[in-house]
Amino acid sequence: MPLWDWSYAFSILPDLLLALVTTIEITVLGSVVALLLGLVIAVLRRARIPVLDQVLWAFVELVRSTPLLVQVFFLFFALPRFGIELSAFVIGVLALGVHYATYTSEVYRAGIDAVPQGQWEAATALSLPRSRVWTGVVLPQAIPRVLPALGNYVISMFKEVPLLLAIGVVEVVNEARELGSETFRYVEPYTIAGVLFLLLSYPASLLVRRLERRRVSA
Template identity: 55%
Template sequence: MIWDWAFALEILPTLARAAVVTIQATLLGFVIAALLGLAIAVARIAVPRAGWAISVLVELIRSTPLLIQIFFLYFVLPNFGIVLDAFAAGVIAIGVHYAAYCSEVYRAGFDNIPRGQWEASIALNLSAWTTFKDIIIPQAIPPVVPALGNYLVALFKETPLLSAIAVLELMQTAKIIGSETFRYTEPITLVGLFFLAMSLVSAMLIRGVEELLNRRTIR
């Protein structure tokens, strides 16, 4: 028999436990990506001299595969005395990778702020910190939330890469089940369905948030 329902039900609890790890990795990775991305985007504006170096760095991160970056953090950093366990290395790699993408999203948000807002902040003698905190960021973030949401979904779909450094997330668990029982059909299909369901749900959520924000911001 090609598809065995009993077997599928039997492995479901194991996969569900692994799904928790996948979701943890997604959320932690996205927190890093969102905060570090914001820091990069702000640094680009606040320190114009560093702009060139930051562009090269962002380009470097975006042009190389995430898998290699995960390996790099996991295998290379210990040579410099920084030992990270697989989960931490993976989450940091994913977070930094997507921070590069998110920084571009924030940049688009900052670029859309009318110049008058910056000039008014200078005229009111606001410090750079207050300008960003109270004037620019509250206006720049809401329009880019949908784009950030898309990256959250993209990041979520990259988490199976963590299986390459043996983090026990969904894909790795499915592979282990497969190699123990010689049945790959059920575990891998279930993982695929889980990702499909989660992606569709989050796409709907993002659309909801988008509408909510559009109602709130006055255009």
């Protein structure tokens, strides 16, 4: 049996590409959750509301200090006990989104803290509404500063999606595993899966590096 069979590789490529679409969908949806929830957490923690700030701090530390796979299993097996029935796909999006939201929240906080204090004082002197201070003064300055770091987390999330094979999500690595188990040929499906990840994640990392260089030179 040859180590590599091109005809077999081409025959399984459509199935792997279809599974890759699922991987990208989970990454995009998880990124939306992570970026929005992370921003909410950062803004609420910046407000330093008693009790809520401590609760958010504890939540962030708990999520960041436990493995993502444990969190995936917890949501997958615990939520049905509370009468919440969600598909493995949705569980994966929520698990990845919430996990990375705890990291993006710290990135946002760093960007917010980097806004000069004079900007806050000027907004206060002009008696701007609190919402206007955030949307018109602070966030337009803070978010561009942290875009490269946010981009890195999105790339990391993309590479973490294969963990969801543990709950049956048919993403590209799980599809490669299933194809291999049908024919007992694993070299081709896993190699193609790795190449597909490389073809997407490497250009994305180059884009993030370009953003970093532009931010430094700006």
